[in-house]
Amino acid sequence: MKGSSDFLSSGSANEFQKVLKKYPQALKAKVKSKTKDNGLAKLDKWYQEEFGALVNSRSPAYMSSEDLVKMMKWKLSRGKFRPRLVQLAESNAPDFVKSTSEKGIKLAKQNKVAAGITELSKLKGVGPATASGVLAAVVPEKCCFFADEVAAAIPGLAPIKYTAEEYKMVNATISAAAKRLNDETSEDDWTPHNVELAVWTFAVLQSLAPDQLPVFNGKEKENSSNGEDDTRKRKRGDKR
Numbered sequence: 528m529k530g531s532s533d534f535l536s537s538g539s540a541n542e543f544q545k546v547l548k549k550y551p552q553a554l555k556a557k558v559k560s561k562t563k564d565n566g567l568a569k570l571d572k573w574y575q576e577e578f579g580a581l582v583n584s585r586s587p588a589y590m591s592s593e594d595l596v597k598m599m600k601w602k603l604s605r606g607k608f609r610p611r612l613v614q615l616a617e618s619n620a621p622d623f624v625k626s627t628s629e630k631g632i633k634l635a636k637q638n639k640v641a642a643g644i645t646e647l648s649k650l651k652g653v654g655p656a657t658a659s660g661v662l663a664a665v666v667p668e669k670c671c672f673f674a675d676e677v678a679a680a681i682p683g684l685a686p687i688k689y690t691a692e693e694y695k696m697v698n699a700t701i702s703a704a705a706k707r708l709n710d711e712t713s714e715d716d717w718t719p720h721n722v723e724l725a726v727w728t729f730a731v732l733q734s735l736a737p738d739q740l741p742v743f744n745g746k747e748k749e750n751s752s753n754g755e756d757d758t759r760k761r762k763r764g765d766k767r
Contacts, residue, residue, distance in 0.1 A: 531733065532680045535722075541663040543717070547724060550724055556731060556735040556739070557605065557731055561736075571604075578594065582665045584638075589634045590632070595619065597625050601660070614653040619652075624650060632665055635662045643662055644658045644694060655693070656689045661696070667718045668701075670698060671698055671719035672723055673689065673753060674727050676726065684696060684697070705721075
């Protein structure tokens with residue numbers, strides 16, 4: 528497999544699963560590539576495991592100002608850190624963060640993702656990429672994160688300007704890949720968010736730790752529905 532674009536467009540469900548399992552190694556390689564510890568490991572654990580569940584535990588779901596600032600720090604720790612964006616995020620009034628995020632999340636859950644991105648982008652310091660970070664954690668079944676590495680895997684998108692229209696293309700492409708993988712396995716296991724994580728993992732490992740990438744033997748497609756971890760398998764119609 529040549530690169531992340533090929534992986535995204537033609538990788539089998541089994542190949543995606545094998546790559547996604549390497550996410551911890553990719554994160555470790557990303558952390559190691561930084562000139563100094565920026566807290567990425569801890570922030571990523573919070574983002575992937577706690578943030579979305581915390582927001583969704585509120586009724587209706589909303590993001591607090593503290594959540595916004597921490598999520599911004601997570602996003603910037605993955606890429607280029609820009610303190611000004613953190614300052615802007617901190618300058619949002621708590622009530623405005625609550626009401627705006629509540630509206631944006633509600634729209635995304637109603638399949639109005641573009642409108643949700645627009646609503647969240649009303650917050651200071653928040654553009655489509657940061658807004659997508661909120662929605663990928665809170666509504667992973669409909670939204671992916673607008674990561675640089677993921678956008679780079681989509682032909683015709685460069686140079687990236689981080690616009691709402693670009694995110695629409697990214698999310699549509701990643702969502703189509705999730706559907707393709709679910710159609711292949713007759714399951715509903717793949718969401719835009721975990722497809723995005725798999726593509727990010729592939730791109731990061733290929734760049735920073737190629738020896739960690741799984742070796743594909745050309746038989747992955749025919750075996751894509753066999754030998755999977757039963758804890759990840761979810762038949763269509765199973766709402767657990």
